[in-house]
Amino acid sequence: MILSIQYLYWLAGVVLAITAGMILCDRDHPKRWASSVFWGLFAVAFLVGERLPPAAVGAGVLVMAALAGFGGVGIGRYRALAEGARQEAARRLGNRLFLPALAIPLLTVAVALGLKNVHIGSLALLDPANTTFVALGVASLVALALACRTTGDTPLQAMRESRRLTEALGWALVLPQMLAMLGLVFNDAGVGKAVAHLATAYIDMDLRLVAVVVYVLGMALFTIVMGNGFAAFPVMTGGVGVPILVGVYHGNPAVMAAIGMFSGYCGTLLTPMAANYNIVPAALLELPDKYAVIKAQIPTALAMLVVNVLLLYVLM
Template sequence: MIGLDALGIAAATLPAAVAIHHALDRAEPTRWRNAGFWGVFALLLGVGPWLPDLANGCLVLVMVGLATWGLHPVPPAPSSAEAQGVQAARLGNWLFVPALAIPLVTLAGTLSVGDGRIAGAPVIDPKQVTLVALTIGAVVALVLAMRLTRLPRSAPVAEARRLVDAIGWAIVLPQMLAALGGVFALAGVGKVVADGVVNVVALDTPLLATIAYCVGMALFTMVMGNAFAAFPIMTAGIGLPIVIRQFGGDPAIVAALGMLSGFCGTLMTPMAANFNIVPAAILELRDRFGVIRVQWPTAIVLLVFNIAVLALCAFPGGLVR
């Protein structure tokens, strides 16, 4: 049955390809350093579930050591602006087809194989149907892009390396911060947070509990830099025991809008470096926080909207108790 382990192997193909591309580039002085970093990352994604915890921890420390040493990659030269302009003029709006294929294939796969059964046989883990459909959508988009652009087969790997090198080690932050959130949840940080909030604000109505949960998700995301890291903490501390169990909130609505509230925090923090700081560096903006300055008003509006929708839709008995 296709589950998370198979998806991890699929995800490992990208850093593995980047590692091989670095290793074959003899003109790069730090090629083995870069190949080692992305190779270890691929190893963790692909076979990490079968390795002992100590081995996984040591591999993470190897990545940290290589990143601290300094990767200093020399990315392959991109195609000229003139060539890109000619290609864009030739393709026109067909350029959007590969990008649109990802959500379309993901939605179609999720709706058509919701229980994970194909022709009556259990093929996909029902809990991972959406992720499997997303993976298939990415493969379909890659094939369409190659057919449309008529580029050589090595182009996806070269472009992947160029993008990965531009972002650097920050590309692995989501996985590391999500793991940190899981560690915090097991350590009982969620209960400490809940006790602290209850001591400050009396969460005696569904509306107050909703505001505390959504605002807490945004604030914790700002501190930790990743909504996936904040989610287990705030959900274990406030979302599950208070919003869901005490006031009867719908778990699906609470979890979905809680995560969206966390994403609002992502828009407002430099800790989300791969979203807010790296783009500013790539675009060579004078203000390194320019992306955040543009995003934060939208983030506040979305946070208020999420709170309103959760409060109005998640409680069958209404907000007044």
Template sequence: MLRVEYAYWLIAAFLLYTAWRNLRERQHARAAFWLLLGLLVAGGDAVLAREKVGDPLPAQLAGGAVIALAVLAPSLKRRAHPETASAEQRLASAVRLGHRLFVPALLIPLVTMLVALFGAHLSIGGHPLFATSQMTLTGLALACVIALFAAARIARAPLRQGLFEGRRLLDAIGWAALLPLLLAALGQVFTQSGVGTAIASIANTMLPEGNALLCLLVFALGMVLFTMIMGNAFAAFPVMMAGIGLPLLVQRYGAHPAILGSMGMLCGYCGTLLTPMAADYNLVPAALLELRNPYGVIRAQAWSAAWIFIATFVAMWALVFR
């Protein structure tokens, strides 16, 4: 049976490979960073298993490793690796391959969708091929592996070229590669710590009763603010819906929950355009394009975010209470 743990082990192996390559090039701080992260990814299940039987030491060691990552992160300056091909060679290769370049990228969502839809019906010798609870994530991991082989086949390049380029991109991204993992944990921390309940209490105290417009504005701005903090509108959504959306807008003022939820998420996406915490969208492109200003992408998007928010809020106000 294919399980998502196998994907974590592959990620850990790649991180350890990156650490080894950096160590060979005497990039000791960078090597230590990727080594610690690889060990954390590889040993996550073991830490949880030991914690369930009452052994706190592995979890404490993992916490120490996370602190060490934070200490090492400032030393990961942007690093330019030597190009594996000249600009002329890259252009000639792109012209030769044409639209086939998009095939590996398109395979990732296609294979993921196929596994999510039909993976439950696949079995070998009566044993299911995919674990039901992890089917989508396992499908995504499998899709990435298939895309790697497809890219090597289309480009007529050895598989190790994918490792070289992946390592180069990972070094270019640096510590920002960690942000999606940290932000996922942050959203869970906010939910478990009762931030939504605290927001509901503050909103009930400070917002004047009967003013639905002001309540809606606070909800929309809150989605932007919490998305900027968490870097992800999906993490901000349960906090704001639990604090203001459901108890005030839906139950007190009769807002349509589907319209409120969908347009509230769009308000949150405006916050995604404005925050470095959304590293995948705002910091990684700046690093890969080697922009002189690491926040250049955010500056270019700021006015778009403002106008999209205004238009979304006006539409939400016109539709949500109908």
């Protein structure tokens, strides 16, 4: 392939290295050294991570966790435009400001769909396993050029803005990856089997409704623990869905699978373990309460769990 995801890792690594360098040069930064080490280590994981021994990366990850855990990651100084100048720019540029912002999602879709099967010679243009990510990378670069042209500002300023938002996100930017890592460690250690054992060994599922409730709530609870419905599905469907809902009660497996996965998604709406959907957005919107997004989702998720129990019971 020509555009492999490796280029995006390098791009992200360079952006993070610039962020770390800018922090290091910022003499007024309240957490100058610890913050630059934190983002520097993150940059290393992107630049050369796959070539380092995994245990060394693991040690680096633990150092990052310790730095973040003991308050070592701070926010530096940022020189914004004066409020008046910003509002004047907004008036002058108007709807032209929307164009680069909308270009990111629209170009991502266009590139992913339009160039998916394009080959140059015998080489695929886009990394076939990571089409959407590569498309997002291309779209971000094109949008950056558009944004520089529209605003008349420089790529250097864009890097300062990237640093500002990266620092505003702080450890939340690393959390999704840490949780995915934990999911893999849980898998290696057999946590899934242990949870399924507990869920199925002690509940009497002689009533059809009880079995439906156990499956729906089990999917949700397991997802709350693992942060990922995809991890819950094999465990709960293997433990309850296939042997009991299909095997004993002769339910329709397509209905069971579809509603089971949606029940898992209800769990996703409820858990800080699904950080990229729940914690990162709270950080991106600079909300003081990091659980505010989850709190807004609780009533919808609980109502949907009730609906899923009813739907599964009736349709199965």
